[in-house]
Amino acid sequence: MHPKKKCKYQCKDCDNNFVCYSCTASEQHRGHIFVDVLEVYKIKKEVIAKDTEKLKNFITPKYEEIAVDLENRIANIDGGYEKLTTEISKQGKEWHREIDIVINKMKTEISETKVKHREILQKHLDEIKQIQLLINKTQLSIEEIKESSEVLPIMKYRSQIREFIKLPPKIIVTLPTIVPKPTDHEKLYSLFGQITPLSTATEENVLSLTSVRQLLDEPELVATMHTGYKEKIHSVTCQIEDSIWTSGGTKDIKCLSTKGSLLQKIQTKSGQWPNDIAVNSDGDLLYSDWSTGTVNKVKNGKIEELIRLKGWTPSQLYVTFTGDLLVTTFSYDKTESKVVRYLGSREKQTIQFDNEGKPLYSGNFYTKYITEKRNHDICVADCAAGVVVVVNQDGKLRWRYSGHPSATKNKPFSPHGITTDSQSRILTADSDNHCIHILDQNGQFLRYIDNCDLECPFGLCVDKNDNLFVCEYYIGDVKKIKYLK
Structure with missing residues (x-):
């Protein structure tokens, strides 16, 4: 209607039609309500961003x-x-x-x-x-x-x-x-x-x-728990609200409140330090013992042998959403590694090779922490290979993540602890670079957590409220970090 005039407004009374400055002064639009196109544009952009997320x-x-x-x-x-x-x-x-x-x-x-x-x-x-x-x-x-x-x-x-x-x-x-x-x-x-x-x-x-939760602009250190381990604390797992289980380079497995007070202490049956710990769906503590080649269950204060491996050593543990137990293992000659799924003490599944028959994981005894996403993908942090390996529930390779280029992270990517949150994000501890990588469900890097004075982060776990717990290997502390809004 008005050549060469820019339509900077929308008329709310005329089905949001675009109008120029001359239109707003015309008889046709007398008494109508106009809104700035740029404001609507910004609002729509925000809606698009939220819908995308x-x-x-x-x-x-x-x-x-x-x-x-x-x-x-x-x-x-x-x-x-x-x-x-x-x-x-x-x-x-x-x-x-x-x-x-x-x-x-x-x-x-x-x-x-x-x-x-x-x-x-x-x-x-x-x-x-x-x-x-x-x-x-x-x-x-x-x-x-x-x-x-x-x-x-x-x-x-x-x-x-x-x-x-x-x-x-x-x-x-x-x-x-x-x-x-x-x-x-x-x-x-x-x-x-x-x-x-x-x-x-x-x-x-x-x-x-309402469950969609965004990342905080800056993660917050909520608390630091002194576990009593002088060093080599490598595992942490959430049991119930306001308590965690921890293990390190001693025979003691400790249950602590999130304020740091000791609630319970269990000693391994062999007297050796456990490779890893987990809590099953019944609330019983599980631990793997490298010296006996067993996975053990602690029930009512008594230790029962749950699984005994032959020719393989159990390493890291994770209890799935369906109640199965995932165990990373390595062979006695330390040349092969695999993931085994158990229902109780019965072996259900072995994950070791890709579709071409090549090993999914490096063949050595180095720690391979394990976790599961909400869609039942299995995620393994292979520190020796410097990669996070993700397979689906059937053991088929989905993707690998080998770190994110950074001018401030000068050492090779060395993933140890790994966990997932309610949004299916993956968090893995980069011990040598003293930070934690946060990935989306498809393995795309989102950000680091590197502002909480982390020293050699190792074992990780997330509680039901998406609070992150991080073991500091050489210090012996566990830090509680809030990273979601």
């Missing part, structure tokens, strides 16, 4: 968790149905030969039910993956807009976060059960038992964005 650090990982859960449940279907088939076969052996026809008929019913079970979960997984693709596409689009300085795409941006906040209902499919009945030859089929029908239900799955 929410998609990247919270919504996307949550959908990854849902997909992993569904994939695991699908993978476990065969095991559950094999158990049902076994129970039917056991019941069938107690009957005469003439009831085999009935048994086969019921097995067929189970096979058909299993197909339905799989189809229900697979359909839901396909829907979730479609949403994930849409989220990834949206995120890429937002990233392009975020980096753009063009006004029009940014002004047209409409947030889609509300569409993704409402998570799909969780599909609950109950495994059929066998309901056996007393033997009666005349009513063979009906009395043999029945298979309960496939039960499907939904469970509300709520996503709250």
